[in-house]
Amino acid sequence: MNVAVTGTAAAGIDGVTVERLAATLRPEDDAVAALLLDRARSLLAFLRAGASVPLLAAPTGALPADVRQALRARPGLRAGTSNGAAALAALEATRRRLRARLSPGEAGAFDQLVHLGAAPASGLAMIPAPALGLADPAFAAAEPAEPAAPPTGFADLVLIAKLTRHCNLRCTYCTDWREGPGNQMTPATQALMVRRVAEDRSIAAARFIWHGGEPSLIGVRKMLGFLWLQARLRRPGQIFANSIQTNAAALPDRAVALWRLFDFKVSVSLDGPRAIHDRQRRTARGGASFDAVIDGIARLREAGIFAGVLIVVTPEIAAYPIERLVGELVDAGVHAAGFLPVRPDAGTGKGPYLPPAAFSDFLIRLFDLLRTRPDLRFDVREIDALHAAWQRRPTGFCELNGPCLGGYFGIEPDGTVRHCDKFLGSASHALGNLAERSLADIRASAGMAALKQREAERWLRLRSCAWYGHCKGWCPHESHIAALRGETARCCGLAPVFDHFAALATAERLSA
Ligand SMILES: C[S@@+](CC[C@H](N)C(=O)[O-])C[C@H]1O[C@@H](n2cnc3c(N)ncnc32)[C@H](O)[C@@H]1O
Ligand code: SF4
Ligand code: SF4
Numbered sequence: 001m002n003v004a005v006t007g008t009a010a011a012g013i014d015g016v017t018v019e020r021l022a023a024t025l026r027p028e029d030d031a032v033a034a035l036l037l038d039r040a041r042s043l044l045a046f047l048r049a050g051a052s053v054p055l056l057a058a059p060t061g062a063l064p065a066d067v068r069q070a071l072r073a074r075p076g077l078r079a080g081t082s083n084g085a086a087a088l089a090a091l092e093a094t095r096r097r098l099r100a101r102l103s104p105g106e107a108g109a110f111d112q113l114v115h116l117g118a119a120p121a122s123g124l125a126m127i128p129a130p131a132l133g134l135a136d137p138a139f140a141a142a143e144p145a146e147p148a149a150p151p152t153g154f155a156d157l158v159l160i161a162k163l164t165r166h167c168n169l170r171c172t173y174c175t176d177w178r179e180g181p182g183n184q185m186t187p188a189t190q191a192l193m194v195r196r197v198a199e200d201r202s203i204a205a206a207r208f209i210w211h212g213g214e215p216s217l218i219g220v221r222k223m224l225g226f227l228w229l230q231a232r233l234r235r236p237g238q239i240f241a242n243s244i245q246t247n248a249a250a251l252p253d254r255a256v257a258l259w260r261l262f263d264f265k266v267s268v269s270l271d272g273p274r275a276i277h278d279r280q281r282r283t284a285r286g287g288a289s290f291d292a293v294i295d296g297i298a299r300l301r302e303a304g305i306f307a308g309v310l311i312v313v314t315p316e317i318a319a320y321p322i323e324r325l326v327g328e329l330v331d332a333g334v335h336a337a338g339f340l341p342v343r344p345d346a347g348t349g350k351g352p353y354l355p356p357a358a359f360s361d362f363l364i365r366l367f368d369l370l371r372t373r374p375d376l377r378f379d380v381r382e383i384d385a386l387h388a389a390w391q392r393r394p395t396g397f398c399e400l401n402g403p404c405l406g407g408y409f410g411i412e413p414d415g416t417v418r419h420c421d422k423f424l425g426s427a428s429h430a431l432g433n434l435a436e437r438s439l440a441d442i443r444a445s446a447g448m449a450a451l452k453q454r455e456a457e458r459w460l461r462l463r464s465c466a467w468y469g470h471c472k473g474w475c476p477h478e479s480h481i482a483a484l485r486g487e488t489a490r491c492c493g494l495a496p497v498f499d500h501f502a503a504l505a506t507a508e509r510l511s512a
Contacts (some may be wrong), residue, residue: 018041066121081278151238157407165177172279189491206240243265417434
């Protein structure tokens with residue numbers, strides 16, 4: 001693969017190949033540079049074999065801040081050097097040595113390749129869209145909207161991006177998948193979504209959660225396109241991160257390789273033991289999916305990007321003996337999980353449902369098992385978060401962090417914005433379309449004000465619960481569903497868990 005810096009403002013240099021640059025490195029002295037060039041080569045391998053790749057940006061002579069930051073933050077890029085500072089020093093030594101031996105153009109290309117290898121999320125913007133095979137007019141039109149300026153605020157935003165509603169599975173409880181045209185997010189809508197984040201100077205950091213439907217179905221080219229748009233449109237200093245929620249039932253190797261390069265966190269849906277999983281999560285053709293998912297998890301783990309599993313707690317899972325449930329997950333190599341109570345439709349309240357009392361009971365049994373069986377080495381997101389909430393520590397989990405309105409948007413393939421993706425079907429949680437409204441407009445909209453008013457009234461109702469300071473009202477979606485099902489309790493539903501923690505703490509004190 002030729003990497004030619006041709007006919008650009010970069011100084012019109014050509015004929016430099018990544019292989020030739022790699023060949024100038026000495027394995028014993030230049031391990032960091034060699035690793036970064038290798039990663040750049042992997043990224044470029046996503047392009048047509050043999051294609052010549054022009055690079056757009058002029059090398060600056062100094063290592064970009066993103067490269068420095070990546071080497072400090074990511075031990076995997078340091079090629080065995082002791083820390084970020086040592087890795088940077090090694091890389092600078094390689095650059096100094098090469099500057100004496102390479103032409104200025106070759107040295108510039110080397111810097112750009114190092115940038116691609118260390119920080120592909122920004123380095124990707126150096127490659128023109130056509131070289132990535134991105135032909136849609138949305139890519140040609142993707143220019144930052146205003147003069148580059150860093151964010152002025154500290155807001156953290158999570159976007160649950162429904163990149164497609166198509167899916168290869170037909171899970172028994174799921175109403176999130178769709179068939180037919182109009183259910184995939186186009187590059188134009190992807191660009192709009194990224195632009196809406198970038199234009200908002202109050203947003204310091206955004207996490208894009210690739211969701212669906214099944215996001216792995218969109219194909220590697222569209223994935224690269226979305227990443228390219230992020231790299232291109234991002235406001236300088238704005239931090240973008242990506243994670244993906246997948247059924248992992250048919251993961252292409254190329255997708256796994258791409259996510260690895262871009263440091264994704266990949267969460268996989270797995271509904272517990274094989275027999276239950278295969279009943280709940282069947283393929284579109286009616287086949288079992290458990291073995292394929294376990295294989296997907298193994299490949300994600302090998303790539304170092306597996307973040308754990310998500311398990312939907314149906315009444316069947318809740319009734320399963322808890323020790324067997326965890327034991328079978330551990331046997332399948334799973335040591336971290338999040339648990340979602342099965343939810344009915346957010347518009348009608350109809351469909352399978354696990355009420356909060358049953359979910360709390362399930363969590364208590366899980367907690368008791370894990371505290372008495374540390375040898376299982378099994379982490380549960382909800383239990384870690386509840387325990388932190390009990391100790392009044394930050395939980396890192398939206399459901400126990402207090403107000404979430406305005407911080408979590410579900411984005412539909414057509415650009416409709418919803419407060420959190422869980423409210424599909426609820427008209428009052430759809431807050432407008434990105435084509436018509438900025439995120440600031442959406443935050444200031446009458447629809448958002450009505451949701452906030454509803455939340456304020458809910459919090460008032462919950463204040464009489466002894467544990468309100470710990471749960472902070474829990475998840476508004478859970479309360480919304482409970483209300484649809486005719487329950488308006490004075491507790492969010494988690495009191496039994498906190499009662500249990502309190503009883504254990506008292507027993508410990510008495511026995512001390
Ligand atoms: C809608 S899926 C989209 C991503 C991908 N297709 C997957 O299955 O991971 C996201 C998560 O929502 C869960 N989910 C779907 N329908 C649900 C329901 N009715 N109640 C609770 N969780 C549900 C899925 O099991 C999955 O963990
Ligand atoms: S794989 Fe995900 S989107 Fe598809 S049917 Fe199952 S839960 Fe729904
Ligand atoms: S509604 Fe619930 S799941 Fe959605 S962002 Fe808020 S706390 Fe999280």
